[in-house]
Amino acid sequence: MIKPSNIEIDREKGNFHYPTSSYAFDAGIGLSAEVIKYISEVKNEENWVLDHRLKALSIFEKKPMPTHWASKDLENIDFDVIRYYLAQGQQPSRTWDEVPDDIKETFERLGIPEQERKFLAGVEAQFDSEAAYSRMKEDLEKEGVIFVGPTEGLKDHPEIFRKWFGKVIPSSDNKFSALNSAVFSGGSFIYVPPGVKLAQPLQAYFRINAENFGQFERTLIIADEGSEITYMEGCTAPKFETSTLHSAVVELVALKGSKIQYITVQNWSNNVYNLVTKRAIAEENAEVRWIDCNIGSKLTMKYPGVVLKGRKSRGEVLSIALANDGQHQDTGAKMIHSASETSSNVIAKSISIGNGRSSYRGLVQIPGHLKNCKNNTECDALLINSESQTDTYPAIAVKGDDNSVQHEASVSKVSAEQIFYMQQRGLSEAEAMSMYVNGFVNDLIREFPMEYSVELKRLIDLEMEGSVG
Amino acid sequence: MNSIEIKNLNVKIEDQSILKDLCLTIPKGEVHAIMGPNGSGKSTLSKVLAGHPDYEVISGSAKMDETELLGLEPDEISREGLFLAFQYPVEVPGVSIANFIRAALQARLPKGDSIKAVDYYKKLYSKMESLGIDKTFTSRSMNEGFSGGEKKRCEILQMSMLEPKYCILDETDSGLDIDALRVVSEGVNSMKNSGRGILVITHYQRLLEYIVPDKVHVMWDGKIVRTGDKNLAIELEKNGYDWIKNEAVVA
Known part of the structure; x- marks a missing residue:
């Protein structure tokens, strides 16, 4: 048999960090209403946003850890030692030259300006809590595409973003969506006007550079009627001695006849807790596709979902999870059918190496009063070593004679x-x-x-x- | 010393002796056949030479040209120039034939060098044509859903692409129809004509009508008990192995 593994991963590109001591804004250690007020003040937010944050904090404090169904490992997160907001006081630079040198060097090592030159329509790079660099091609701006951070989005375009902010994923959805709603900073707020089809993807990079730091970016993408957008995110962090928390909330709104494709390739170092809530609403004839690649992290819990709200809407999750030694990838998909003639497709592949563990959790809901809904789910697990683990928890609630569901699972070695x-x-x-x-x-x-x-x-x-x- | 030279090879698996003081020399440019009943150790010999980790070599040596094979990793042996055509080729799902062979060729190049795609496909398609393999085959996953004949053709295709110094064919004829047998044999004969040493392991004399051996060895109970020319194979086909067994026991 293949011998047990002895892992020494060279994370090459991602594993370096700069002892950036010059944070102009530091919310300190631990979480409290004061910390949240500080963040809100630094961002010069309106009162309703601060209220939203404080309400989320009290939800977070009340909600228990979901350890009754999820990994006990969650108990190892010490919320009192985490720093919730760190920024160098930068406004997102519009040209690469304006980016502070140490941050520039970080992103250059990750190949970001290079990526932009190659093929992107727009790119945003987030360093700890705030975007360090943000740029979009001018022709897209002229067409009315908005690609900004949440602070700017909520302040400058409330008529667009406020309507949907926190509506796809309410603060009370789960403990970590509450946490994110309390302390969110950075991320992408995107609006694509009706009929505008982006030929090239928009992209964001998320980079944790500080130890004991929590990154809580917030993303909201609204594709107006008949529009199309592909968004890609990449994530890295250096190896630290202590654990780091990444807890994002991503909301997608696909209005009538629009298409959103959201691609994630994460390569977190192996002490990052990656607890992310991702959900989309698809209106009539809209299509949402999540492509989710989870490599690295200590524990990832992430189940991208689509609420199929309009007739003939389509949802898809394609995911790859790779759990190496000491890692647990707890990933899956949720497909909530709430209109007739909707269809969803989930293909999830996981690879477990060494004593790595990958779990698939799937939820498919088709109520009995709907007609002609379809779901197809395939999950395949590959085990590399004899102590590698995999488990599958499909929850399928499909009613009604006119609906069909197909579920296939395989485990191979x-x-x-x-x-x-x-x-x-x-x-x-x-x-x-x-x-x-x-x-x-x-x-x-x-x-x-x-x-x-x-x-x-x-x-x-x-x-x-x-x-x- | 252009040969594979096996001297006094003793091999065990799970405390059971399989090869017992086996001696055999296969010079370059010759085809040797090993015949013998089931369980005589033929396949073990091929796997041991290829470096299979399940077998325990007790003593002896197996030199290919100047290189001692015993103790090397399977991939080192392959890159030294030994090719084993498997009796039961294994499936590698999702990996196309074209990508697989390309990776195998790439593994033979010094670090930093890479294969030119145009040259590679030109060569691949011409080899496929001569083996009667359809072009669409290149994008199929390795051995996945292949018929017995397709698998064996695919083995010969890999062999001719990798251009090894020595080839072992382990029961390549099993499960082949007459057309496939002819195609496979042509592939092997062209390897022989370009000066390679070939060891054919087979149960049947049929294959040896197409690949004419310079020598035929009979294996029984872990050793070579008789060596002759191609007529020995015909004799075995006619009379079975019993007379050999009897001789061996008497000896």
Whole structure:
């Protein structure tokens, strides 16, 4: 059999940080109403936003940890030692030259301006709590596309964003959406006007640079009628001695006939708690597609969902999770059908390496009064080592004779004979593993934009290095 | 010393002796066949030479040209130039034939060098044509859903692309119809003609009508008990293995 792993992951690009001591704004350690008032004041927010935050704080304080169904590991998060807001006092720079040198160097090492030059329509880069760099191509601005942070979005365009802010995911949705609603900072607020189809993706990078820090970005994307947008986010953090918390809320609103594609490739270091709530509303004939790649982190809990609210709307989640030694990827999808003729598709693939554990949690709801709704769910797990773990918790509530649901699940293991076969052709054991894993996710990766499939393949290769001992 | 030279090879698996003082030399440019009943150790020999981790080598040596194979990793042995065509080729889901062979070729290049896509596909398509494999095959996943004949053709395709110095064919003829057998044999013969050493493991004399061996060895109970020319194979086909067994026991 394949020997247990002895993992030493070289996170290459992401693992460096600068001892940035010059934070102009620091909300201090721990969470309280004072901290929230401080954040709100620094951001010069209107009163309703502060009220919203404070209300969310009290919800957060009242809600228990969801350990009755989720991992006990959540209890290891110490909310009292986390810093909730850190910023260098920067306004998002419009040109690369204006970005402070140390931040610029960080993002240059991550290849961000390079990415922008290559193919992006707009890019935002967030360093700890605030955006350090934000730019969108001028022609999009002329067409009325808005791509800003939440502070600016709520202040300058309340008529657009206030209506939907916190409506797809209310503060009370879960403990971590409440936390985010209390302390959110940074993220992307995007509006695409009716009929505008973005040929190129908008992109954001999230970077945690400070130890004991919590990053709580907030994203709200509204695609107006008949519009189309692809949004991509990338996340990294250096390795720290102590755990770091990333807890985002992402709300998508796909109005009639629009299309939103939301792509995430996260590569967190292995002590980040990544607890993210992502949900979309799809109105009539709209289409929402989540592509979610979860690599790294200590514990990820993330179940992108689509509420299929309008007739003929479509929802899709394509996800890849890779749990390495000491990591738990608890991911899945939620499809809430609330109109007839809606369809949803979930394809989830997970890979567990060493003693890594991946869990799939799926929720599919089709009430009996709806007609002609369809769901297809496939979840495939691949176990690399003998102590690797996987588990599946599908919750399917489908009623009514006119609705159909299909659920397939598989668990496979790499066999010693398969590795021997590939080695006999000249591939090293690690190369063989890597190739096997890439083959396992291949049909999903084909759905991704080219740039991301290349990046993902590279990340998988990195993870597989040293996964065989 | 252009040969595979196996000397006094003793191999165990789970405390059971499989190969017992086995000696065999396969020079470059020759085809040798090993025949023998089930359980005589033929497949074990091929796997041990290829570095399979399940077998325990007790003593002996197996040199390929100047390189001792025993103790090397399977991929090192492959890159040294030994190719094993599997009796039961394994599936690698989601990995296309084209990508797989390309990765195998890439593994043979020094770090930093890469294969030119145009040259690669040109070569791949010409080899496929000569093996009677349809072009659309390249995008299919390795051995997934292949018929027995397709799997064996795919093995020969890999062999001719990787250009090894020595080839072992482990029961490549099993499950092949006559057309596939001819195609596979042509592939092997062209390898032989370009000066490679070939070891064919088979139960049946049929394959040896197409790939004419320079020598035929009979294996029984973990060792070579008799060596002859191609007529030995015909004799075995006619009379079975019992007379060999009897001889071996008497000896």
